[in-house]
Amino acid sequence: MSVKQISTNMLRGWIDGLLLQKTVIGPVQHQGHFRFESITSSDQLALDYDVTDLPPKKFLLPPREVMMTFRSSGEFQSVMEFHPFVLFGVHPYDMIAINQMDRVFSEKLVDIHYLTRRNACSIVALDPVAVAPHNFSGCMGTATVEKGWDLLLTPLPQDGYLLEIGTEKGNTLLHSIYELPDASLDQLQLREQRWNQNQKSMRRHELKCAPDDLPDLLEQNYDHPLWQEKSSQCLSCGACNIVCPTCYCFDIQDEVDWSLETGVRCRAWDGCLLRDFAEVAGGHNFRKQSAERYRHRFYRKASYLPKRFGEIACVGCGRCISACIPNISNPVEVYNQLVGE
Amino acid sequence: MDPQIDSPVIGHPSSDIYLPHPALITSMCSLTALDMLFEIHVPSPEVHTPSPGQFVEVSLPGIGEAPISVCSFSNHPHQFQILVRRIGNVTQALHQLQIGKSIGIRGPFGTTFPVDRELRKQNILFIAGGLGLAPLRSAIQYVLHRRWDYGKLIILYGSRTPDEQLFLEDLHDWKSRKDLTYLETVDRGGPNWKGRVGVITTLFSLLNLEDDPWSAIICGPPVMYSFVLRELRQRQIPNELIYVSLERRMKCGVGMCGHCQINGLYVCQDGPVFRYKDLIHLQEAL
Amino acid sequence: MSKPQVAIFDLAGCEGCQLQIVNLEDSLLQLLSLVDVVEWREAISNHGPEIDIALVEGCLEREEDVARLLHIREKSKILVALGSCAISGGVHQMRNALSSLEARQITYGNNGFLKHLDVHEKVQSLDQIVKVDYSIPGCPIHRQELSYVLRCLALGRIPFIPTYPVCVECRIQENLCLWQQGQLCLGPLTRAGCHATCPSHGTPCIGCRGYSSDANPQGLRQSLNRYHKTPEEFEHHLNLFLGSSLEHAHA
Numbered sequence: 001m002s003v004k005q006i007s008t009n010m011l012r013g014w015i016d017g018l019l020l021q022k023t024v025i026g027p028v029q030h031q032g033h034f035r036f037e038s039i040t041s042s043d044q045l046a047l048d049y050d051v052t053d054l055p056p057k058k059f060l061l062p063p064r065e066v067m068m069t070f071r072s073s074g075e076f077q078s079v080m081e082f083h084p085f086v087l088f089g090v091h092p093y094d095m096i097a098i099n100q101m102d103r104v105f106s107e108k109l110v111d112i113h114y115l116t117r118r119n120a121c122s123i124v125a126l127d128p129v130a131v132a133p134h135n136f137s138g139c140m141g142t143a144t145v146e147k148g149w150d151l152l153l154t155p156l157p158q159d160g161y162l163l164e165i166g167t168e169k170g171n172t173l174l175h176s177i178y179e180l181p182d183a184s185l186d187q188l189q190l191r192e193q194r195w196n197q198n199q200k201s202m203r204r205h206e207l208k209c210a211p212d213d214l215p216d217l218l219e220q221n222y223d224h225p226l227w228q229e230k231s232s233q234c235l236s237c238g239a240c241n242i243v244c245p246t247c248y249c250f251d252i253q254d255e256v257d258w259s260l261e262t263g264v265r266c267r268a269w270d271g272c273l274l275r276d277f278a279e280v281a282g283g284h285n286f287r288k289q290s291a292e293r294y295r296h297r298f299y300r301k302a303s304y305l306p307k308r309f310g311e312i313a314c315v316g317c318g319r320c321i322s323a324c325i326p327n328i329s330n331p332v333e334v335y336n337q338l339v340g341e
Numbered sequence: 342m343d344p345q346i347d348s349p350v351i352g353h354p355s356s357d358i359y360l361p362h363p364a365l366i367t368s369m370c371s372l373t374a375l376d377m378l379f380e381i382h383v384p385s386p387e388v389h390t391p392s393p394g395q396f397v398e399v400s401l402p403g404i405g406e407a408p409i410s411v412c413s414f415s416n417h418p419h420q421f422q423i424l425v426r427r428i429g430n431v432t433q434a435l436h437q438l439q440i441g442k443s444i445g446i447r448g449p450f451g452t453t454f455p456v457d458r459e460l461r462k463q464n465i466l467f468i469a470g471g472l473g474l475a476p477l478r479s480a481i482q483y484v485l486h487r488r489w490d491y492g493k494l495i496i497l498y499g500s501r502t503p504d505e506q507l508f509l510e511d512l513h514d515w516k517s518r519k520d521l522t523y524l525e526t527v528d529r530g531g532p533n534w535k536g537r538v539g540v541i542t543t544l545f546s547l548l549n550l551e552d553d554p555w556s557a558i559i560c561g562p563p564v565m566y567s568f569v570l571r572e573l574r575q576r577q578i579p580n581e582l583i584y585v586s587l588e589r590r591m592k593c594g595v596g597m598c599g600h601c602q603i604n605g606l607y608v609c610q611d612g613p614v615f616r617y618k619d620l621i622h623l624q625e626a627l
Numbered sequence: 628m629s630k631p632q633v634a635i636f637d638l639a640g641c642e643g644c645q646l647q648i649v650n651l652e653d654s655l656l657q658l659l660s661l662v663d664v665v666e667w668r669e670a671i672s673n674h675g676p677e678i679d680i681a682l683v684e685g686c687l688e689r690e691e692d693v694a695r696l697l698h699i700r701e702k703s704k705i706l707v708a709l710g711s712c713a714i715s716g717g718v719h720q721m722r723n724a725l726s727s728l729e730a731r732q733i734t735y736g737n738n739g740f741l742k743h744l745d746v747h748e749k750v751q752s753l754d755q756i757v758k759v760d761y762s763i764p765g766c767p768i769h770r771q772e773l774s775y776v777l778r779c780l781a782l783g784r785i786p787f788i789p790t791y792p793v794c795v796e797c798r799i800q801e802n803l804c805l806w807q808q809g810q811l812c813l814g815p816l817t818r819a820g821c822h823a824t825c826p827s828h829g830t831p832c833i834g835c836r837g838y839s840s841d842a843n844p845q846g847l848r849q850s851l852n853r854y855h856k857t858p859e860e861f862e863h864h865l866n867l868f869l870g871s872s873l874e875h876a877h878a
Binding site for chain 1 (some may be wrong): 356357359360400402404426429442445557563595596600603605624
């Protein structure tokens with residue numbers, strides 16, 4: 001589809017127009033950190049943000065969601081949430097993570113709870129201008145994104161943005177504004193430059209191998225002493241799981257109300273670093289050692305999921321690096337140490 | 342302005358993989374102090390008859406869900422048996438239900454023992470430890486239904502104590518049959534126990550497996566596998582003819598939640614029945 | 628079906644956990660529609676020979692506490708330890724580092740030797756004396772958790788109380804990590820279920836819910852330097868609730 005130009009003022013006006021019809025969720029600043037949250041005015045948006053503490057997945061796979069209601073007599077009824085919203089300002093690495101989740105929840109079997117929410121969501125992606133302290137998406141090939149978004153915004157060096165329309169859904173979002181002028185050839189070139197620059201600059205950590213080499217690299221290093229060494233400081237706190245845009249493991253729990261007659265079955269985020277994750281009824285734990293759980297995360301991201309879906313399930317956002325108190329979660333550090341031998 | 346809200350409730354299990362089908366308990370029979378045999382009827386035509394080795398997710402409203410292997414095989418559609426050991430929330434509550442009560446069922450899920458494929462015409466050695474007899478029983482029943490279609494059959498069964506032996510009627514039947522060899526042992530005998538005492542691997546010395554090619558099916562507690570596999574290796578049973586059924590925390594049953602993962606495999610979808618050859622390089626498997 | 632009979636008892640403690648029951652406010656009526664409260668020192672005393680669920684607050688300081696607890700256990704089908712004092716001795720266990728005489732003297736001066744202040748040499752938690760069926764951690768307990776546990780018990784199921792650390796709930800709320808804000812927070816070692824109430828209000832976790840499963844204080848000690856914290860500071864914080872209770876951490 002086509003690429004348009006839009007001034008910053010017009011962009012703000014357009015967002016404020018959208019807010020009259022829909023929920024708009026975008027990056028907002030809090031004490032120097034950024035969070036995706038529902039806004040009431042375009043002024044709240046921090047479009048020059050570097051990274052949010054939690055990825056936008058929290059709006060597609062909420063930390064806790066009601067999947068169904070039940071009656072004690074044995075009837076269950078699905079609960080689906082269809083509440084149209086715009087996810088505004090999603091960076092390429094997060095967009096790619098969402099694309100991966102879309103496949104997980106629809107490729108073999110359809111998770112209607114995820115998919116209903118996903119279908120209600122329009123995504124406006126945004127090429128970043130600031131590089132987060134630990135971002136290494138440039139190394140992972142995720143500093144730019146070609147698909148998944150409905151609209152893609154790329155900031156221009158002077159003022160304004162280029163706006164590419166990716167889908168009909170994206171086109172509909174633009175209905176409230178007058179026809180936008182097409183991007184000029186010069187502007188398209190500036191956009192290319194922005195992409196090239198981002199691929200080069202979003203490398204706060206430099207991976208010493210190609211991402212495609214990671215599955216083989218891991219295959220050869222299952223018993224490497226590094227897993228034990230690094231994990232000796234692991235707090236099993238799951239912070240790396242919680243902040244990860246490609247983590248989607250969950251637990252399911254029933255909750256009854258006071259009548260004990262009715263209640264809800266809920267899904268909540270879970271994490272493979274947490275001790276009880278692989279424990280079965282009766283108490284046997286299949287990943288009892290923290291080193292086993294620590295290793296599992298890296299294998300899942302760079303070996304197990306890639307073998308299933310053909311893509312490395314790490315998008316280089318660097319959130320796990322920032323979140324880890326003992327500073328042992330840096331994937332690049334781990335992979336480079338394995339390469340280094 | 343309020344956001345546009347529209348909440349379609351698609352209340353059907355065919356569109357929601359997490360939504361249980363209504364099912365009825367048609368019989369209950371206590372087998373040991375901890376184990377109860379349930380017969381389940383699922384009226385929904387969408388629920389396939391479970392194949393040997395598969396499991397279902399049993400749902401109790403307010404309590405939760407638990408993966409339980411189907412322990413029977415019959416051609417009767419929508420009807421199957423599960424053996425429930427009282428060890429967790431759902432299993433505890435199941436034991437307290439009565440015949441006629443309604444429960445939820447999802448599934449059946451997972452891979453099957455290839456009794457209708459590779460195992461036809463073969464000599465089969467069944468090795469069950471403790472609760473592992475439950476999934477194996479579905480395969481044994483299948484094979485005995487079509488006894489003519491298989492070669493020699495051996496069933497080895499080890500329990501911790503005589504009191505923990507499951508399916509006494511089946512054991513009795515197998516003991517008396519001429520068309521199969523049934524051997525049993527217990528880890529610890531008792532005053533009234535006249536049979537063999539010892540771990541399951543002690544039964545191998547009673548067998549002569551050298552003259553024929555054998556396939557083996559194993560299911561038991563995690564600790565059992567490595568010992569049994571060593572015996573099979575010594576007897577030159579090739580890894581591609583060994584099938585194991587594994588237990589993990591199959592929470593969702595549909596390969597999404599991540600709990601049952603063994604290295605790169607999901608037990609709920611890629612298993613629970615695996616060819617040993619496919620597991621041999623997975624350190625988390627056995 | 629008759630309603631389960633619930634009794635509330637207190638041993639050595641501040642009664643803060645019982646106050647949380649009162650604080651249920653609106654849902655207190657719903658709670659009473661679910662269970663019969665048959666004994667509560669504050670209000671009621673009319674229990675029969677058997678109690679379905681005993682909620683026991685506080686730890687054991689004195690000889691008579693032991694006898695009382697044994698009596699409670701004997702007549703209760705389910706015994707629930709209510710709050711950190713009951714589970715691990717709570718703040719009381721700090722005195723276990725001293726002899727009881729030292730502790731009494733520090734607290735009461737010369738009056739500390741008066742007969743009515745006689746206490747056991749060491750503070751004990753309920754599970755050191757009797758079998759505890761369920762525990763509701765916290766100082767004080769989280770009232771929503773109490774009501775959840777009571778609903779589960781009324782339904783005959785085991786309640787799900789997280790064993791993972793507070794960090795999970797804290798990160799989900801997108802709080803700024805207090806370690807990264809220069810504070811010493813025990814969230815990474817402490818069992819969740821409180822919805823990270825303290826860190827969400829900018830106050831570091833003090834570990835009142837006890838250790839999480841696989842808590843790794845040794846691992847955290849190795850990070851102190853990076854966050855400009857001293858081992859003394861760390862041990863001092865740990866002392867309040869987590870000092871002696873690692874061996875108490877649930878299985």
